[in-house]
Amino acid sequence: MGMAQNICRSQLSNLNVCAPFVVPGALGAPSAGCCDALQAVNPNCLCSTLRIASQLPSQCQLPPLGCGIYASH
Template sequence: MASMKSVFPLVILIVLMSHNQFVTKSDAQSCSSTLSSLNICAPSVVPGASTTPSSDCCAALQSVDRDCMCNTLRIASQIPTKCNLPPLNCGEE
């Protein structure tokens, strides 16, 4: 069973979908539902993880609409600035 710390990034993304300005309410519900299936991928996405995603994770990822995923990531990347924190910089330095 994944720890709360490892599931937290995925939970944040799912919660953000309820505030998604880029999709309709029914699309947001559908997106949120498919994103919740990605919890199975938690062991593969936490910092320091070296595990190869399971076949169940890959299947769940394949079922998520790309617009849903991209809009969610776009919204998540705006949160630090809205909290008066430095913007995300995920590039290698």
């Protein structure tokens, strides 16, 4: 595993503090700790991770995700 992968993995693991704010039905704004962790993540690392995650269903022989925009009430 390359140095960049290790750094990316470390940065992403720091985002665990954001978990309460990204589940459906979450209330309130992200904490300062979450915002700090997000700011510390390299944008390329975050974008690559999102691209990889979007490919997981097809790699598991599952239908692709059809995520829409949820209307807020």
